Structures are given as structure tokens and as C-alpha cells.
Amino acid sequence: MIKGVNADERNIRKSAEFIANLAGEKKLVSLLPYHNIAIHKYGKLGQDYDSGEMEEPLPIEIENVIRIFGEYGLDATVGG
Numbered sequence: 886m887i888k889g890v891n892a893d894e895r896n897i898r899k900s901a902e903f904i905a906n907l908a909g910e911k912k913l914v915s916l917l918p919y920h921n922i923a924i925h926k927y928g929k930l931g932q933d934y935d936s937g938e939m940e941e942p943l944p945i946e947i948e949n950v951i952r953i954f955g956e957y958g959l960d961a962t963v964g965g
Contacts, residue, residue, distance in 0.1 A: 886950065887919040888940040897953050905957040914954055914961040918942050 886892040904914060920941050942950075947963060954961035 886916055886942050886947070888942045888946065889938050890919075892918075892942050892946065892950070894949075894953070897950050901954045901957040901959060904954075905959055911959060914959050916947065916950060916961055916963050918947055918963060 905911070918941065919939055921939075951961045951963075
């Protein structure tokens with residue numbers, strides 16, 4: 886989930902709908918929110934980190950995504 890790239894409500898709903906319509910047993914969906922932890926690694930290497938317009942989703946935005954997946958009968962969690 887990258888805020889401003891693929892974490893808008895339309896994309897989340899389309900993704901949840903797609904997953905919900907897959908055949909077979911419904912499994913837990915693992916959400917992987919973007920984070921800028923690499924900024925520290927780049928700094929240690931003396932390099933600039935350009936994340937462009939990518940932003941970390943806020944906790945409430947992640948909760949909303951979990952709720953949306955639930956509307957489609959899917960359990961979602963953060964992790965991988």
C-alpha cells in the first residue's frame with residue numbers, strides 16, 4: 886500500500902473484489918504498507934533518498950483498508 890500510488894479507495898475496493906471472487910478457500914490477506922525506512926540506510930551510505938511523492942499510509946487509513954476488505958468477506962492484517 887503506497888499512499889498516492891495504489892492505496893486509494895477505488896483501487897482497494899477493486900483489489901478486495903478481485904480477491905473475494907477467486908475460487909477456493911479464502912485466506913488471510915497480508916497488507917504491506919509502504920514505509921520509508923530505507924532513508925536511514927541511504928543516509929549511512931552517504932546517498933540521498935528520493936521517495937518521490939510516495940507517502941506512508943496513516944494508521945487510520947490502514948484500518949479503513951482492513952475494514953473495506955472485511956466488507957468483501959476477507960480478513961486482512963498488516964504483515965507478510
